[in-house]
Amino acid sequence: MDLAQKFENGSVGEAIKCIDMHTTGEPTRIIYSGFPPLRGTLLEQRDQAMNQYDHIRKRIMLEPRGHYDMYGAILTPETELVSQGPAHIGTLFTHNGGFSTMCGHATIALGRFLVDTHDLTVFPKRNELEFNPTTCEVAVNIHAPCGLVRVTVPTTADGQKSDPSRPVSFLSTPAFAAGIDLEIPIPKEVRWPELGDRGSITLDISYGGAYYALVDVRELGFTSLAQFDLGAISNAASKLKAYLMTHPAVSSALQHPEDSRLSFLYSVMVIDRDVGSRPEGVDGTETGLCFFADDEIDRSPTGSCVTARMALAHTKKQKSVGQKWAYNSIVSNRFGTGAFVASIVDDKVRVGGSKEAVTVRVEGKAYYTGTSNFILEEGDLTSASGFTLKECAQ
Structure with a gap:
């Protein structure tokens, strides 16, 4: 009996199979097999995953198989938009604290993986992807919990494999400014x-x-975000986010016009418009440091927040349709590569019938880092639902 058979025979339940990638240093663990089957609409599947299988989410994301800042994407081949035709596949985004509704860096990674896999048990609609031989690109429509995300993946000349030398791009779901120039009082007990x-x-x-x-x-x-104390700014962001989640003006701004399940504060993004690596062909650059989920820090420029920042800048008349801007993280600044480039492609969008919104194109590069087959061995209580060291110290 080889080691793989020993693991399979001695494990509790099905092995969970993953592909690991990164986008500007931010991980995406793509779970393509072994997660329990989910039913209903995609948001209902998200509810089911949160309510019934959160221990499996923790097992995949947290120690000892993952780490505090791990991020994941669970493939869901059957959703309402897949059955209706607009989407090729669905996904749920997951992190150290639960399940998100959108993730740009993971979408960029997913685009490459979904073109590269030809396993129809993993991606049943792979053969329905359309290849453009002129541009050497493949279009992949992904159903995220926030809606339909249209991804364009550069490929080799035959369209069978993604081309890592060129960026993946996606068109966002409708994005909009929700609260502008809010003055937030900070009580003494909250201040840093x-x-x-x-x-x-x-x-x-x-x-x-x-x-x-x-x-x-x-x-x-x-x-500045050029040089700073990461521990100190993390403390400030953590205190601020916890307070904002209770503030009436913020709560009022967080009401999504179409679905209340999207109405929550995901992140505090700290911005410095005076620093940032600047790739060719953009009109300007800036840097952001994203604190999300349970004090998790994004290594990438954060694609969904790039979308949000573009929408805000358009509302403030700081960005126009077609204007390209580079968005950096401290990792892309450190290595001089990995900035996300974004532009507004449509400013005539409406949400909930009347709310003005925009569609944003975001592009970046993702790379493969490895593969994993995760098991739970009989009697292993320590790793059954994962853990964080911070929890052990409480």
Whole structure:
């Protein structure tokens, strides 16, 4: 008996099979086999995964198989948009604290994987993907919990494999500014040392498939995202996010016009418009540091927040249709590569019948890092639902 057979025979339940990728250093663990089957609409599948299988989400994301800042995408071949025709496949996004509604960096990684796989048990509609021989691109429509995301993947000349030398792009679901220049009082018990005696800060709320609180680094009392104390700014963002989730003005801004299950604050994005690696062909650049889920920090520029930032800038008349902008993370700045480039392609979109919105194109590169087959061995209580070291210390 070889080791693989021993693992299979000694494991509890089916092995969970994954492909690991990264986008500007941010991981995407693509779960393509072994997650329990889910039923209903995609948002109902998300509810089922949260209510019935959260221990499996933790098993895949957290220690000892993952880590605190792991991110994942669970393939869901059957959704309402897949059966109706617009989508080729669905996905659920997952992280250290639960399940998100949109993720740009994972979408970029998924685009490459879905073109590269030819296993119809993994991707039943793979043969329905349309190849453009002129541009050497394949279109993949992914049903995310926030809606339909249209992905364009560059390929080899025959369209059978993705081309990692060119960026993947996606067109966002409708994005919109939800709260502009909100002055938020910060009580003394919430304040962090760098804020000093300031009694309030100003921030914006914008939606790009999930809701983001967008705040300039100087509003928090820091000088720059070029050099900074990561622990100190993490403390500030953590305190701020917890407080914002209880603030009436923020709660009012978070009401999605179409589905209440999208109405939650996903992240605090700290922004510095004075620094950032600048690729060719863009009109400008900036940097963001994204704190999301349970104090998780995004290594990538955060594609759904890039969408939200573009929507906000358009509402403030700072960005026009077709204008290209580079969005960096501290990782892309460190390596001089990996910025996401975004532009508004349509500003005549409506959400909920009347709310003005935009469609944004975001592009970036993702790379493969490995494969995994995860099992749970009989009697292994430590890893059955994963853990974080922070939880063990409480």
